[in-house]
Structures are given as structure tokens and as C-alpha cells.
Amino acid sequence: MSPEEIAKELKEILIEASPLIEDYTRITCALCEHVCCKQRHAIPEEKDLIYMKLAGIPEYSLDNRGPEEPCQFLGPAGCMKPRWQRPLRCTWYFCERLLKTMDEGDQRKARRLIEIIKEIVELSRRLILETDSPGP
Numbered sequence: 001m002s003p004e005e006i007a008k009e010l011k012e013i014l015i016e017a018s019p020l021i022e023d024y025t026r027i028t029c030a031l032c033e034h035v036c037c038k039q040r041h042a043i044p045e046e047k048d049l050i051y052m053k054l055a056g057i058p059e060y061s062l063d064n065r066g067p068e069e070p071c072q073f074l075g076p077a078g079c080m081k082p083r084w085q086r087p088l089r090c091t092w093y094f095c096e097r098l099l100k101t102m103d104e105g106d107q108r109k110a111r112r113l114i115e116i117i118k119e120i121v122e123l124s125r126r127l128i129l130e131t132d133s134p135g136p
Contacts, residue, residue, distance in 0.1 A: 001126070001130070002130070003050070003054055003127060003130045003131045004054055006054075006123055006126050006127045006130060007050075007051050007054035007055045007127060008055070009123055010051055010055070010120065010123040010124065010127065011055050011084045013116060013119050013120055013123065014083050014084040014091060014120065015082075015083070015084050016116060017083065017091060017113065017116045017117070017120065018082070018083040018084070020109060020112065020113045020116065021083070021091065021113065022078075023109070024098055024101050024102055024105070024113075025078060025098065027101050028095075028097050028098045028101045029078065029098070032095075032097065035070045035074065036093065036095050037070060037071040037073075037074045037079065037090070038067065038068055038069065038070065038071060039062070039065050039066065039067050039068070039069050039070070039071050039072060040067035040068065041071060041087060041089055041090055041093070042062060042071050042072060042073060042086075042087065042090075043062065043087070044087045045087065045088075045089070046128065047088060047124045047127060047128050048087040048088055050127055050128065050131050051088070051124065051127055052085075054127075054131075055084070057084075057085050073086075088120065088124055091117070091120060092117050092120065092121070
């Protein structure tokens with residue numbers, strides 16, 4: 001599979017994962033006083049840069065807030081960016097409270113989400129292996 005095909009598949013699976021994740025974050029994150037979405041998480045890693053370039057996602061600028069401040073893309077209803085346009089860590093980070101919500105909820109849905117996360121990890125790994133690393 002070419003890097004472009006891997007990026008396309010990764011985008012599709014991120015789009016599929018989004019409503020499942022949002023079912024949980026809608027319950028958990030709205031009530032949370034400790035914001036997990038920090039500015040440092042908005043900084044793309046190598047795998048994010050490769051994926052974003054291949055998926056046609058425009059580069060974005062980060063503002064000057066500190067790394068531990070809330071992410072600049074965090075709005076009143078959650079992230080303002082569609083899930084497929086975010087760094088991958090924004091998709092697979094689950095705090096203790098979110099994991100508890102999943103554990104107490106529909107187990108079939110939770111298992112499906114775990115399988116999707118595994119697919120995302122595998123696709124991002126394959127993308128790195130199949131692509132030359134971007135220069136400094």
C-alpha cells in the first residue's frame with residue numbers, strides 16, 4: 001500500500017472513530033475541571049506531519065501560549081478541528097475518567113473503539129515506515 005493510500009485509510013478511520021469517541025467525551029469532558037487538551041499536544045510529531053501532508057491538511061500556526069495552557073483549538077464544545085485534522089495524540093489519549101466512562105458503558109461500542117484505535121496506531125506506524133522522513 002502506498003503512503004497516499006495509507007493516509008487516505010487513516011483519514012477514513014479517524015472519521016469513523018470520531019462519533020464513537022465523542023459519545024464518551026460528551027459525557028466526561030463537559031463536566032471536567034482539569035483540561036487534558038494542552039497546547040503542547042497541538043504540536044505535530046513526525047507521523048502527524050507526514051499524515052497531514054499526504055491528507056492535504058494545511059499547516060497551521062501555533063500561538064504563543066504556554067505548553068501547559070489549554071490548546072488554542074479548544075472551544076466551548078470541544079476541539080474546533082475535525083478529528084482527522086488533529087495530531088494523532090489528540091485521538092488516542094484517554095484520561096482515567098474517560099476510561100471509566102468507557103468501562104461503565106456499552107462494552108460492544110468500547111471494544112469497537114479499542115479496535116479502531118489499534119488500527120490507527122498500526123496505520124500511523126506503517127505510514128512512517130513507508131515514507132521518507134521530512135527534513136528538519
